[in-house]
Amino acid sequence: MIMETFSGSKSMSENYKNGVDYYYIKYGKFYRNPHYSIIKNCLCYIYHNFQLNWGNVLDLACCSGEVTSILLEIEPNLMITSCDPYTYEAFHNKTGRIAKKWSFSDIQNGLFSQINISFDVVVLSFAAHLITNLFSTMYPLSMACEYMIIISPHKNPIIQDKMGWQLMHSMLIDRIHTRLYRSYNYNYIDQ
Numbered sequence: 001m002i003m004e005t006f007s008g009s010k011s012m013s014e015n016y017k018n019g020v021d022y023y024y025i026k027y028g029k030f031y032r033n034p035h036y037s038i039i040k041n042c043l044c045y046i047y048h049n050f051q052l053n054w055g056n057v058l059d060l061a062c063c064s065g066e067v068t069s070i071l072l073e074i075e076p077n078l079m080i081t082s083c084d085p086y087t088y089e090a091f092h093n094k095t096g097r098i099a100k101k102w103s104f105s106d107i108q109n110g111l112f113s114q115i116n117i118s119f120d121v122v123v124l125s126f127a128a129h130l131i132t133n134l135f136s137t138m139y140p141l142s143m144a145c146e147y148m149i150i151i152s153p154h155k156n157p158i159i160q161d162k163m164g165w166q167l168m169h170s171m172l173i174d175r176i177h178t179r180l181y182r183s184y185n186y187n188y189i190d191q
């Protein structure tokens with residue numbers, strides 16, 4: 001039997017040299033985030049220290065379900081929608097759940113208003129730096145989501161107020177940045 005194995009590099013910039021989409025289509029099923037326990041600490045901290053409504057959560061760029069699995073460990077009854085255009089199979093194999101194939105471009109092109117969907121919280125973990133048109137992604141997200149949590153090994157991207165988000169909390173755990181934002185544009189009065 002021939003075993004398929006991961007043959008990418010430890011350097012993500014090397015891995016992305018043929019394109020981010022190429023890398024995740026080919027190797028997404030082997031991706032494992034080595035910072036799983038830090039992501040868990042960050043999400044636990046936000047969950048227990050801020051009074052957010054967690055009724056309906058979006059795990060954006062969910063890969064093989066790192067954030068989804070952690071959130072379900074914290075609160076098994078959460079309603080979570082997970083999406084990623086490239087790692088549908090890996091997500092299903094790892095979690096037994098079905099991911100949507102929504103991409104950043106879909107969000108830029110008005111997906112949420114077209115299908116009339118909104119979320120209490122969107123979590124974007126280890127993927128914000130992959131967004132090429134930041135304003136065009138962040139603004140529609142701010143219309144559809146009340147809170148946003150960005151977890152990232154990078155300081156960038158910087159999310160500005162004009163993108164529709166107000167920074168509420170920022171913290172650094174083991175060189176991983178976690179930032180909590182509240183939307184300026186989410187219509188929380190009518191929800």
Ligand SMILES: C[S@@+](CC[C@H](N)C(=O)[O-])C[C@H]1O[C@@H](n2cnc3c(N)ncnc32)[C@H](O)[C@@H]1O
Pocket residue numbers: 020021024028032033039060061062063064066067084085086087102103104105124125126127130
């Ligand atoms: C480094 S992984 C992060 C996965 C997971 N959220 C985590 O915390 O471990 C980046 C993810 O971004 C996804 N991605 C790449 N380009 C994307 C795009 N244009 N739209 C949405 N997701 C994208 C990839 O498929 C991959 O699953």
